[in-house]
Amino acid sequence: xxxxxxxxxxxxxxxxxxxxxxxxxxxxxxxxxxxxxxxxxxxxxxxxxxxxxxxxxxxxxxxxxxxxxxxxxxxxxxxxxxxxxxxxxxxxxxxxxxxxxxxxxxxxxxxxxxxxxxxxxxxxxxxxxxxxxxxxxxxxxxxxxxxxxxxxxxxxxxxxxxxxxxxxxxxxxxxxxxxxxxxxxxxxxxxxxxxxxxxxxxxxxxxxxxxxxxxxxxxxxxxxxxxxxxxxxxxxxxxxxxxxxxxxxxxxxxxxxxxxxxxxxxxxxxxxxxxxxxxxxxxxxxxxxxxxxxxxxxxxxxxxxxxxxxxxxxxxxxxxxxxxxxxxxxxxxxxxx
Numbered sequence: 001x002x003x004x005x006x007x008x009x010x011x012x013x014x015x016x017x018x019x020x021x022x023x024x025x026x027x028x029x030x031x032x033x034x035x036x037x038x039x040x041x042x043x044x045x046x047x048x049x050x051x052x053x054x055x056x057x058x059x060x061x062x063x064x065x066x067x068x069x070x071x072x073x074x075x076x077x078x079x080x081x082x083x084x085x086x087x088x089x090x091x092x093x094x095x096x097x098x099x100x101x102x103x104x105x106x107x108x109x110x111x112x113x114x115x116x117x118x119x120x121x122x123x124x125x126x127x128x129x130x131x132x133x134x135x136x137x138x139x140x141x142x143x144x145x146x147x148x149x150x151x152x153x154x155x156x157x158x159x160x161x162x163x164x165x166x167x168x169x170x171x172x173x174x175x176x177x178x179x180x181x182x183x184x185x186x187x188x189x190x191x192x193x194x195x196x197x198x199x200x201x202x203x204x205x206x207x208x209x210x211x212x213x214x215x216x217x218x219x220x221x222x223x224x225x226x227x228x229x230x231x232x233x234x235x236x237x238x239x240x241x242x243x244x245x246x247x248x249x250x251x252x253x254x255x256x257x258x259x260x261x262x263x264x265x266x267x268x269x270x271x272x273x274x275x276x277x278x279x280x281x282x283x284x285x286x287x288x289x290x291x292x293x294x295x296x297x298x299x300x301x302x303x304x305x306x307x308x309x310x311x312x313x314x315x316x317x318x319x320x321x322x323x324x325x326x327x328x329x330x331x332x333x334x335x336x337x
Contacts, residue, residue, distance in 0.1 A: 101232015
């Protein structure tokens with residue numbers, strides 16, 4: 001497997017940031033901070049990995065944050081109003097997210113809307129549905145009632161891996177959140193899917209040239225719908241983890257997370273031109289963003305400066321991706337002559 005130059009650059013930049021913050025903000029490398037980093041950004045990594053699939057097909061999913069809110073409110077209503085047991089809520093939540101993502105794909109394939117327009121429209125639609133079914137608004141007394149179903153709250157759990165391996169006698173180790181292991185499991189499944197299956201190869205082909213993929217016998221519509229379904233599924237997983245962490249859900253859940261997911265995917269080397277990238281980069285990109293925010297906070301850098309720095313990193317990633325695209329296009333005529 002060839003590693004893209006963008007991925008190599010990302011790994012080097014991530015390592016440099018970790019070393020720099022470790023030197024200038026000594027508390028950065030503490031076990032508690034690493035625990036917070038994993039606990040607070042694993043769900044962003046999951047969202048970014050899901051977002052990678054629409055981008056790989058030369059699309060985009062702006063509704064992923066709204067799907068998080070939709071799934072979160074479905075969980076809230078089912079548990080606190082309908083009193084549905086958690087073992088039924090879990091698969092239902094995943095199904096709702098997957099269907100919401102699939103609907104985006106249907107709009108793009110059959111209604112022939114541009115991905116940006118389609119998912120911008122469903123962003124508003126899903127947010128509207130969230131307010132329409134909001135159990136917090138329907139039953140006012142539930143506003144402060146926490147979710148206590150163990151099937152849900154059990155997702156917010158931490159494990160003393162270092163203690164189990166006897167490493168805490170040598171070095172202080174963070175407790176690893178269950179969400180981090182769920183993220184690793186999803187990373188393995190999605191990466192294997194992209195790199196070793198016929199569907200994964202079709203995703204790259206459709207993103208590289210949809211017309212050529214169609215002429216090669218690939219059902220491009222099915223690939224696009226499946227890609228958006230995966231994005232919705234990942235949003236549902238993130239919603240479950242967030243609800244477990246907060247023990248509730250609000251109408252604002254997931255607000256702005258689509259921007260974080262897209263930023264992490266692009267910084268992670270997923271080309272906006274489609275057909276290039278993987279889920280490794282987006283996952284690492286999410287933790288890179290988290291590490292930068294954490295490090296800058298420890299250095300007492302204001303939130304406004306943090307936003308400027310984050311934006312600059314995103315612009316640099318997009319510019320680098322554009323540079324690689326231009327280089328590939330310049331090589332094509334030479335290769336064909």
